[in-house]
Structure formats: structure tokens, C-alpha cells
Amino acid sequence: MTEKLLSQYDVVIVGGGVTGAGVARDCAMRGMSTLLVESHDLTYGTTGRNHGLMHSGARYAVSDLENARECIEENKILCRIARHCVEPTGGLFISLPEDDLAYQARLVESCHEAGINAEVIDAAEARRIEPAVNPTIVSAVLVPDASIDPFKLTMSNVLDAQLHGATVLTYHEVVAIHRDQNTVTGVTLRDNLTGEQKRVDAGVVINAAGIWSCLIAKLADVELKMLPARGALLLLGQRVNKMVINRCRKPANADILVPTGNVCVLGTTSRRVPIEEIDDMSVTVEEAQMLLTEGVKLAPAIAHTRVLRAYAGVRPLVADDDDPTGRNVSRGISCIDHSERDGVENFITITGGKMMTYRLMAQMATDLACKKLNLRRRCATATTSLPGSDNATTSKSTTWHDFTISKPWRHDKNNRLLCTCEGVTEREVETILNEDDDVDFDALRRRTRLGMGPCQGRICACRVARKMCARQGEDEAMKRLVNFMNERWKGMRPVTWSDTLSEAYNTALVYQDLCGVDQIMKTIKDKEI
């Protein structure tokens, strides 16, 4: 997205994850002139690398009541304002014979205290409502967990921000934060595609860069200690379960299985990593195998289900300011006013929390920004539906948002399917490509789910590459195609068992043996040297 850039904004928001998107929406709705900048593409960060679980709060009820309360409240709000992103699947906390039933009792009690509906059901009932569940379960707790689409949620917030006048720049990285003595006055942006730099003045800078927030803080000469924890997840190629299945025990490895669309996500692990390694999102074969071995205990059918790919995300956890050792995580949301904490004016960091508490986080940050800018405008995000949530989207849609966010557009007879697995149409792809030259395959994937189905892009990749030829030229389109194949391949390499190699082999037959793409790339590279 390259939009016209002004030289001055009320707020500049750093980070195009769900938090930044939510803040941009809130700020724009409250009438501030708003700029959202993202160094890669929207949802590139942790937002595109999580479980997709809309917690009921039950998972945190035992350890952190306040956190659980936030969850259930936001859960209810999202069910109203983001209906198109939420699948109200319900969730089970299952107790297996080896699990302590005393924990179950505490869970139920704490849930009630936090205001979360939690009902113990017997094994037979659990098996009836969720046939995929491990049949050896002793009993289960039924809670209002749900599944939520992080990509759509973020895009809908961005769209609404734009509809309220916000400017959104992707592939623009904040490389400097300017201070006039103790007051932040603006940022320098680098266009990551061209290398060009631009300076923008800002009334307030809001740091919503997830795990990278500490680096943004450093640009403003502020110390923010984060404790990155990396989690690996597996994406299973079928929707094994109908409901979210959690293990009823202290949170541990591979104890959540979330159904989403036609697939389900199994996770996760949690490993502290040094701050230097936050950009390493690799998953090892051991991690993947461990997840599967443990995950089978949630739903045995997983053992026979294809693993589409593995991916990893880093939790943006902030070290507790009150803990001198710096080893303890600050629970919940960190909304930091740096003037109070560090004496730096007009600079706010909003991080921690969860994807599903993004709206509340946005509200907290925006309230603070309003205070700094002396604005008295109330937050309306809890009561205003996101575009696409009500089926009232205009029928004369022309932008990518409308195509991807309002499904009805897909049911146009003359609109052929490009990606059969995910039902992505030709017009959808053309519209997105026409709007923006910089859109590559991965950006298309994040906006439409193209290439996310069982064939991981084998069938549709060539069709899309053809569409890029007119604007980008054949060589560039070919390079993007190969990049995409490499991206998809990266996620398949840690999970080479079962159908993965079978799919990969067939892809090699089509693109190399039949089409000679390897030979074509060789020619392109030779020409460049």
C-alpha cells in the first residue's frame, strides 16, 4: 500500500499487526489524522503466527484473574463487532486420566469468579458434542472459546481506519525517532522496497511493534526490556475438530487445538529466546515431532492428518518494571506512557496482551494519545461493527478489502476460481494487483488465503504469476513465483512426513519436469550477472 503521505500527522503508529491496526482505527475514528506504518506487510509479525484462538479467558483464570476478565469481556465484544472474523465454536478443557481433577475444580471456580461460563460435562457428553476428542477423557469443562481469523481481523481494522481517513504504508520501516529535548516530534521512514527515506512529524508516536517494540523504544533512547518467548505451531490440513480443545492442566506444550476454516492449528511450545534471535522464526523437526506426539492426546485423528506446514511466532512479553531481576514477565497488557516512566513526552508503547485483547489495548493507547493532544473524544470501537461484520457491505465494491472481507462477492458466476482450494477468484486477485504494484504472492496470500489450502499454491501459483506479467514483466513475475514457492517450501521442510513430500514431489514434477522453471530461472540469473 503506497498512499499519499503528508508531512505531519497527529499520530504515527508503528507496527501493522492487529494492535497497530486497532490503534489506527480507534485514532481515526476519534478524528485524529493518523498514519500507520509497517516495515513488512500487514500481519507479518506475531499476528500472522499465532493460534487464532479467541480465548474465553479460561486458560488464564487460575493464574491471573484480571487477565481472564479482560479476555471474556473482549470475547463478547468481538462476537458483536467482528462477526465475520469469529467462528463461535465453543471450547473444551479436557481432563485425561493422567490429569489432576483438582485443577479442573479450580478452573471452574476461577472461571465463575471471572464471569466466564464454565460447565463440567461428563465424558459421554463431551464425545457427543466433539467426536474428535480423545475418547479416554474423564470429563471436560465447556467454555465459550472460539476461533478468530487474525488476517481478516487485522485487514478489517485497517480498512475501517482508512475509511476514517487514516493513511497506511506497508514496507515502510521506522528507522529513526526524532526528539526535541524530551519531546518526541516525529519519525524517519525508510521505504523498504526503494530505500528512499522520508521524515514525518507527529503529535504522538505510538509504538505498537510487538516484540520489536524494544527496538523502537531504543530509537527514542528509551529502555524497554522484553522477554521474547518463541512458540511453534503446526497447521493440520483438515478441520479435525469442531470445537477448540484445550488440556485441563497448567498451560504446557501442545495443549491447544483450534479449528479454523478448513484446517486446524496445533500448538504450542514456549521457549525463551535472546533478543538477538527474535527474527528467527524457524521450527525444527524435533519441535514439530514433539508437537504432534503430544497433540495426538487431544484428538487421536491428528496422527493420520496431513501436516500442511509449521510456523513460529514470538510472544511480545514485557519484563516487569517492578521486578529488579528483570526475569519476570509483566502480566497482561503493557500500555506505557513514557513521559511518566522515562520522562519522554508524546511517546506511547502498547504491547503485551493478546491478539484478542487488541481492541482494549488500542483503546488504552488512544485514550492516552487523546490526553496528550488535549482531545476529548470517546472511544466507540466497542460498539461500532467492523466493516464486513454486518452483511451490509456495499454491492459496488472495488477495493481488495471489499473482496476479501465481504465473502458474497465471491459468488459471482462469471468470476472464475484461481485458487480452488481456498475459493479465491480471478477478479479478487486482479483487483488487488491493480491497486498496488508492490503486492507479491505473500501479500495476496495474507489478504485472500490464496495458496493456503492443501496444495499450498501448486495449482494457483502459475495462474497468479500470469496476472503479474503485464505489470511486472515476465522475469519479475517468474522471480516472484519462485519466491512464493520457496516461502511455502520453508514451512513444509520441518514436516516432511506423510503427504508433504508427496505434494512437494508433484510440485517439482509440474514446475520443473514439465515446465522447466528451474531452467528459466537459470537463464534469468545468468542474464543478471
Add this chain to the structure above:
Amino acid sequence: MRYDVLVIGAGLSGMTCAIALAQAGKRVAVLAPGHGTLPMHSGSFDLLGYDSQGNIVEHPIEAISDLDPKHPYAKIMATHGLQHIEQLAEQAHRMINQLVLAPSNSEAFVSSTEQRIITNQYRLTPMGALKPTWLTPIHFATFDSPSLEGKRFVVAYYKPFLDFPVEFLAEGLRKAGAQVEIKELELNITSVGKAALKAPALASQKQGEALLKQLDGIDRQCDLLVPHIFDDTEMIEMNEKVERRLSVVPTLPPTCAGKELSAKLRALFSSLGGTLFEGDRAMSATIKNDRIMAIKSSKHVTHDLLQADHYVIASGSFGVRGLEARFDRVAEPVFDLDIDALDDPQQWTTSDVLSMQPYTNFGVRTDDYFRPSKHGRTIQNLYAVGSILSNTNSIKLACRQGVSLLTALQVANTILDF
């Protein structure tokens, strides 16, 4: 019912072996759960297109001497000599002649000096690469050299058909030095729903006439290239009607060439009295004293097991489940044969998707007569042919059809010599 030979798999290698045996009078049955990788068949038959460094091979038979000694061709060479490979190639050529339209380089097969030198031609791929190949049916675009300097083409395409990447095709021709024009066709296709159109489905709608009408005005100096969305009968009719060169280029899969080849292989086999068990997958085997006694399949269980004197496994590579990757090892699922593969799953793949992936070389381990082993002991009445074999490196060497044809015929000959 007892057979002389039971073949597992109905792709190119299984059917070739079965046909050769049936032609020699054997009673043969084929378990045919699917069509192998034939739906991805370009139309051409590659024998050996590149050497192990990736250089283009001009004379495939000569280049066989330089192959890794574990390559199936090298095994045939070790036991029977290079000349025998030429004989097998000739045998394969004769069989293909029975199946497809007269291959275009039959002259190249026997050169004018009466010396038998197989020379590669270049096939045009759907995305415009020129790949060295051995035999190609007459109506496909093939060239004697990878340079197309001075040539002029008109490439026709049909817009609603998404799987003919005309942009890349034209660019490939341009890169090879040719002048190219692109022409959109209007065809009379009744579309069925929103699903993308497939080449064989288009072929069934007989658009030859419609196509020819639109080619009238085109400069006679240009060669015409059209997507392969016609069946063979229609191609022959069309070529009789136009007085100029009209060639097809393969589409993305499923290809028309693959569909027709598969149908013709099956028809030929049946006409020879062979038995084809469609949709029937081999499941497991009884093995005694290093011999296969019987096979259990998805449709032949308990009292109805399949028995034969010889067995041939032609169940293909990973793509069609002839080989399976498990958590910790690669396995051949029917017999659990010994496998040539790396132990550590981290080493099965490399990060660049287009470079040689080690796993593509995994496969069933055999002796020089293509007899597999289990727990280190050779099974006496079982042979493996085609892509299930290890060390074929067939994607990078461009030798896929050649390996299937030659190993299948070699094994058929071995069985017939018994």
C-alpha cells in the same frame, strides 16, 4: 486365479512392462489404483536431457557412460553393455509408435549414415523453456536446436482457460531469439460452474473447427502454436485441413497427452488379453523363503489373494505414494522393501526449492537386475521398475520416461528369459 506376472501400478513403467509381457504371450494382471504421474505427462519422452552438472546432453546414449554407477541406466549398462540400452530404446520407440501419432524425430532415431545415434530435440514447455527430449509426437512443437533465431510464431490462447501461461511461453520463445505474436481465440465452450477449466475437458468439446476459422488471416510465414486442448483424432483432422505448420504446446496438468497416453496404454494391454484391476491398490504380501507367495489388495482379500510366478512393483515415487515418508524414515508401503535414503529427516530437503532435493533420489534399493531386497535379502521373484527406483535423479537429469520405459522393458526381458 494365478497369473504369470502381477504388476503393481499402472503408470508408464507398469503398463510398459505389462504390455511387453502380454505381447510375448504371458498371462499378466495389473493392479491399477490410478494413472501414476501420467496426468502430468508433457507428451514428450525424455531419455536423458542433462548431465549431472546440469549441462544439456545432445546424445543421450553416449552420456549414459558418465552417469552415477547407481543410476538405473548404469545398472543396465553394467550387466548388458551400452548397446543393449540402445536396443531397449529401440524397443520402447516401437511401442510408443503404436500408441501415439508418429513421433516427429523418427529420422533422428536412425541417422542417414546408418549409424544409430539418438540425438535430443528440444520440447517447448508450457512456460516457454526449451528442454532436451528424445521422442515427441508429431503435432507438438519441437526444435532441433535451443536457438530459435529467425523464427516467427503466433501463439494462440483461450482467455478463460487459466492453465496455459501464454505470457511466459511467449517470453521463452523471445528469449530463444524468435519473434512472437499473441492471439486470443474465441471458442465455443460451455462452461460448467466456476471451477477452472481443465485441458481434457476442453478437448471433449471439440473446438478444432472454431480454431481453424480464426487462423485464416494469419501470416503464412509464421508457425502457429496452440494450447494442447484437442485430442489426437481432432489434431489429425485439423492438420489435414491447414496447409501450414500448426503445433500444440502442453498445458499445465492434467494434460491431454497424459490422459490419452494412459487410455491407450490400457487399451493396448487389454487388447493383448491382459487383466486390469482398476481402482485396486496392493496392500501387503506373504513372503516365504525370499519369495512372494501372494498379494493382498484393496479388492482382493482373504480367500481371493492374487498369485503369480513373478511380481513387478511399479508403484512410483512419493507423488503417487509408491514411497512414503514417515516420521523417522522413508518406506515402501506394500512390502516394506529396503530403501536407499538418508536417515536424518533434516537432510532430506534443502532450502532452495529449485535445487536438487535429496529426497527425490530416494527409492527402492535393488541389485543390477532390479531385484529389491528386504532386510538385506534379495527377493527372488520381485522386480522394481520406474520412478520407485533409487538414484534416478530424474527431475534434474530429465530422464523420467526413459527410466520408466527402459527399466520396464529390461525387467520384462529378464522375466521372459526365465
